[in-house]
Amino acid sequence: MISEHTKNVLAATLPAVEGALPDIARTFYGRLFAAHPTLLQDLFNRSNQKTEDQPRVLAGSIALFAHLQLDPDAARRSFLINRIAHKHASLGVTADQYAIVHEHLFAAIVEILGEAVTPEVAEAWDELYWEMANLLIGEESALYSAAGVAPGDVWRTVVVQQRRQLSPDAVSFTLVATGGQDLPSFRPGQYISVQVPLDDGANQIRQYSLTGPTGIDEWRIGVKRDGEVSTYLHERVFEGDTLRVSTPFGDLALPDDDAPLVLASAGIGCTPVIGLLNHLVEKADSRSIQVLHADRSRSRQPHRGELAELVAALPDATLRQWYEHGVDTGAADAVRIGRMDLSDITIDPRAHVMVCGPAGFLGAVREDLHGLGVAEDRIHYETFGPELLRLGAAGTD
Incomplete structure (x- = not known):
């Protein structure tokens, strides 16, 4: 829990910081990828970087979390943390990466806001960041534990058993394990990440929902052609090929009752x-x-x-x-x-x-x-x- 003093500082500075968050987010990603270019190549969705969707997500998540400290709403906070944690887990995000984000995010805040970032203001927003980061780290740790994997160790190789055309621009893939191993179980409504090697050396990742029954040892996904990863899957992946995929995650699940x-x-x-x-x-x-x-x-x-x-x-x-x-x-x-x-x-x-x-x-x-x-x-x-x-x-x- 953040302190009352921090809440007061956040309340006083949130309008100015929130207004600058889009610029802060763009500057942050520029700094982050300059220092760690492989993150853009192999972890972040670079299409969302080009359209600036990802900077908007970062700015929106920080602003929303700040508002939830000033006007607490446990359900909304749970929604935010759970949804982001499941996405992070499907990408194999680990606790040490939050320190890297912190370094470049706060450098971006200082660059954009300049002298407005007094030691008091910096301390308050630092406390807010680690409050959110520690919640995510804890939730992601629980997800990894429930999945029976070490933090970040979510990737495996599967074989395409069947490819089927669903429509002119959509195909389905049936995936099975390699080496006689069983695939992890999943809940209906969950998804897996798929990572593909692109011609420029990048290994881009996208998420696809699991469509098949839960009681059989295979995974099925449907892929619509609408980007560089889905285009790769449409043009280059056929029966007998292998794919690098993650453990299933996702918090869209059937409620535990018998309501309509x-x-x-x-x-x-x-x-x-x-x-x-x-x-x-x-x-x-x-x-x-x-x-x-x-x-x-x-x-x-x-x-x-x-x-x-x-x-x-x-x-x-x-x-x-x-x-x-x-x-x-x-x-x-x-x-x-x-x-x-x-x-x-x-x-x-x-x-x-x-x-x-x-x-x-x-x-x-x-x-x-x-x-x-x-x-x-x-x-x-x-x-x-x-x-x-x-x-x-x-x-x-």
């Missing part, structure tokens, strides 16, 4: 939903389940047939789908043309709503859910981009 479920997704965001549905089918789950999916068109929809088959295999599940482009099939409410609109959808107030998809979709669906009277603590979601901080600031997972 609503699973809403868009595009390749259906992959966590496929994983959740496979688990529900394995359990022969009899609760009421509504599956809602939005896509650009039926021809480009990944997992289209599998989604319908899984819903049909459940005793009390329904499927509604929206397509931006297409022709009305006359299938009553089952298929609609246009973007997902929940205004005439009835949702049980006891239901858990799990939302998976790109940033704009997540925001729009949350607004619709609030309009339908769905409580914030009944909404759970998955996203791999910087949107998680804006969503985290608005509520809890």
Whole structure:
């Protein structure tokens, strides 16, 4: 816990620091990568550096954590720390790396704010940083322990057993262990990191949700072609090839009760939903389940047939789908043309709503859910981009 004096200093300086955080974050990453270039090549998502998404995430996380010290909210703090810790664990982040971040972050703060960083101000923000860092270190240590691995030792080599085309721009890979070893178990809704060697020598990492059943010794992922790592997987990875992947992590999990479920997704965001549905089918789950999916068109929809088959295999599940482009099939409410609109959808107030998809979709669906009277603590979601901080600031997972 930070001291009351530190809270007072934070309250007085937060507006100025928060306003400068985007510049501080850019300067920090410039310093960090100049001193440790391999971090940009082999750990950080360099595409997010080019678009400045990652500096926005860093600035947003620090600002949000600072606000939560002044206006405590245990649920929101838990959301922030848990989501970041799972991402860090999937990348193999270790405790010693927080000291490296601290060195370059505070050098950036001094460079941008100059004389405004008095010893008192520096001490307060230093205390805030280590409060957040130590929470993350503790949570990441617990995740590594639960996974049965040493901190950072999350990587393994797997073999591609099957490659299957899901749509014109999406493929699935079935992965199996090498050398007669078993793959670690995972919870439905979790993801793995995949690291690929690119032509310029970089080893870039991205996360992909596990879509297959949990009760078999193989992992399945779906990959949409939309960046340098996914392009590598689409063009160069086939049956018999090996991949470097992480232990499964991720905090999107089915709530531990038998309340009704609503699973809403868009595009390749259906992959966590496929994983959740496979688990529900394995359990022969009899609760009421509504599956809602939005896509650009039926021809480009990944997992289209599998989604319908899984819903049909459940005793009390329904499927509604929206397509931006297409022709009305006359299938009553089952298929609609246009973007997902929940205004005439009835949702049980006891239901858990799990939302998976790109940033704009997540925001729009949350607004619709609030309009339908769905409580914030009944909404759970998955996203791999910087949107998680804006969503985290608005509520809890």
